[in-house]
Amino acid sequence: MEQHSNNLKYKHLGIYTQNENVVYMHKDCHACISEGFEALTRIRISNASHSIVASLNVINSDMLLPNEIGLSDAAANKLNISQNETLNVSHLEPIESLSHVRAKIYNQKLDYNAYSQIITDIVEGDYSNIHLSAFITACAGERMDIDEISALTKAMIASGKQLNWDQEIVVDKHCIGGLPGNRTTPLVVAIVAAYGLTMPKTSSRAITSPAGTADTMEVLTNVTLSLEEIKTVVEKEGGCFVWGGTAQLSPADDVLIKIEKALDIDSEGQLIASVLSKKAAAGSTHVVIDIPVGETAKVRSTGIAQKLKSHLETVGNAVGLIVKVVITDGTQPVGRGIGPTLEAIDILKVLKNEGDAPNDLKERALFLAGELLELSGKIGKGKGTETAKEVLKSGKAYEKFLAICKAQGRFTLPVLAPHKVEIKADKSGVIKRIDNRKIAKLAKLSGAPQSKSAGILLNVHLGEKIENNQLLYTLYAESKGELNYALDYKNNHNDIITII
Amino acid sequence: MEQHSNNLKYKHLGIYTQNENVVYMHKDCHACISEGFEALTRIRISNASHSIVASLNVINSDMLLPNEIGLSDAAANKLNISQNETLNVSHLEPIESLSHVRAKIYNQKLDYNAYSQIITDIVEGDYSNIHLSAFITACAGERMDIDEISALTKAMIASGKQLNWDQEIVVDKHCIGGLPGNRTTPLVVAIVAAYGLTMPKTSSRAITSPAGTADTMEVLTNVTLSLEEIKTVVEKEGGCFVWGGTAQLSPADDVLIKIEKALDIDSEGQLIASVLSKKAAAGSTHVVIDIPVGETAKVRSTGIAQKLKSHLETVGNAVGLIVKVVITDGTQPVGRGIGPTLEAIDILKVLKNEGDAPNDLKERALFLAGELLELSGKIGKGKGTETAKEVLKSGKAYEKFLAICKAQGRFTLPVLAPHKVEIKADKSGVIKRIDNRKIAKLAKLSGAPQSKSAGILLNVHLGEKIENNQLLYTLYAESKGELNYALDYKNNHNDIITII
Structure with missing residues (x-):
């Protein structure tokens, strides 16, 4: 290969495509011609230190010279590029793991090695949106059995960083969403950490809902923390509420969730792998999972919830977690606010024991905190909720909440929309x-x-x-x-x- | 809605993205801010006469002013735009048919109405690549039953134009690909049309192969003809070899095929719907379909071929076609050339009865032309191949071939690569x-x-x-x-x- 002729000078274009890697090359560019590149070809772009895969858009105006190359902001960031830097372009080597995706499309069962190769290539950024969507769809609709879900979960854990805590017991909770306003997590973290347990909570942003816990907490504090920063906060305060994305825990999940959002689906296998891989990678040992059931909730019947409960516990066990699943009422929204700021207002009212705090939100948070206290073994059976109530009423949960926010960099009061x-x-x-x-x-x-x-x-x-x-x-x-x-x-x- | 503030001045950027509609707007653009648009949001763009859906890329450089809007070449062409024209942008209304795609992902059976709504929205360009990939994957792996394949086929026929010929019998043939070099179609058209039957052949470009019939014939003649031009050619010569894409026959198929190509899959249901919808929309009545079987062909076993044969004949019947499926040897490439020009050279050698013409290609073409002559009822059982041989040997097939090429606008001799x-x-x-x-x-x-x-x-x-x-x-x-x-x-x- 004539590598020297495939070097092009970087020019900043300032095109923001969200996460999509796009490369722009002039139609008369020698690399386009000699390599036979055409629009939407996926090609490899490298500088001295990094390498990415991007889809080609061909420029037929004077926006670029034939010896210049442009990148979408996402691609430029991943290459950590500087103006006028020289970039090398080359054909994308065949992505071998796509043969496993095709096998899955054709209903074959995949093993750990296959899922591991797929997840590795996804984290590398080698899959286009078309490939990602096919993988997600092929795994949806109960097309993964329990062994496959365990294999996918393990592959997702291994694909990113993993946290370790100097604690025998590290607790966590998760809610299988679908209930607007049901923002119990920040309350549970505050109560449980105030009690003295370790709860390093990483949350996702909304997939198909008006707010995820990370979206809501971002109103009140910084949620985008590095792994080092998370460690510091948790060692100091016993808990945190951060966005899981930049922590590089189960990074494949963050890529897959964007596609699930575009499709507006959240399939069982991916859901289990997503939840449990994040928990395991975050170093949790004991996890309570809440499944609200209701006609218009994510889980619509007790039957489905029971099956999901069984699968979550089995897969949890396979990846070394002690999981307790609780099934709750999902017939209506919880609390008053729906949307990040409005939910943040509800949370503060509960923490401050205000008279007009939404009682349904408070009761749920106390129940879940109680379950977690009991699962940890620190509190006897049936005494969890009572203990949680005392911690909240004493004001210690609110103190802890403020302390964690400050440790995460700020505490900001929520402001209503204009x-x-x-x-x-x-x-x-x-x-x-x-x-x-x-x-x-x-x-x-x-x-x-x-x-x-x-x-x-x-x-x-x-x-x-x-x-x-x-x-x-x-x-x-x-x-x-x-x-x-x-x-x-x-x-x-x-x-x-x-x-x- | 404040429609007036969503009008932006078009600026030509010259960005070629193949078929993808991309719209470029400045981050400080009032429509971005007031409508809450963000990168990769899918939005509707309209001018006085047309309307399209495009994905937003946000510009944070001086490539565009805040009151300007840019489009990828594909999007600009679809809007038939002129410089400085004013364009209106608005939120994309929810795509209702995506609920059917989700139902299919979750293994539900869809009816004609559901497929019809999906196909209509696909033809409108409302689906992103993520949606298209999910639809294709959800329908792959034998997840459509025979009723569904018939429904999809009918929906695809109805989604585009349909040709009508003043002929009782209109013949066609198709090969379920997978055999490199197996370019019998142009030979069959020439023989059958020379005999006097009507064969308005529309072909696809390569999906996952090194050449489709349209790619090969484009070396020798124009294959991108309007419906009117196709009519003129067929009325004059009795046959044609054109690309099916611009003829707007089953246009959804052309969109879906691009995604199947990216995934490198070609699933049974989509394959049947693709083949039969094109044939029915082209006004065919009698169709011979060739399935080569071999370890490394598209169809790997006689069992699979028999099942496909049965499904093709059943769905064919459901959409009003008389279909005969023949199963042939698919253990190795046919002819000598693999790739458009090299295959075109083989075709000319056979037509000219040259001594070094590839005999395997010739024998297959004669067999298939013979089957078509027999299926039409014009030739008695068992006498088709013999008749086809006479037509070829006489030079009439070559004459007809040249006449069709000229009627399509040119006959160009193939030239080897440098x-x-x-x-x-x-x-x-x-x-x-x-x-x-x-x-x-x-x-x-x-x-x-x-x-x-x-x-x-x-x-x-x-x-x-x-x-x-x-x-x-x-x-x-x-x-x-x-x-x-x-x-x-x-x-x-x-x-x-x-x-x-």
């Missing part, structure tokens, strides 16, 4: 049904979670008697366009909240 | 095995089909005795880079041709 509109009942009656999915969609259309202060402040819960014209909820948005877009959806769906 | 290397035997013995997949891959690495004259000229067939150092095949390429890349692959794989 645009809002109140939605009122068009008749009197009883709240019969609140559609979790539709209310989540409404919050997303208003801008959450990208717009932190967007979302919904819910004023009613199931079974409440209401008068005509009484306030049901308030929609918040950071831009008028988003507020109108959410209103459009609300006006076209009269079954978001059903009154009879 | 770079070549001869690959010789490293021992004497007998040719025991030729790996169809590996030899196809080698031809692709040399540049075929994008580089028309790239590929392989095969000098040996199974069972032949050869001497040490005897020529096995010649590799052709249009660039040295591609030649070297193919050689790298050849040097790393010693089982492309096995001598024992």
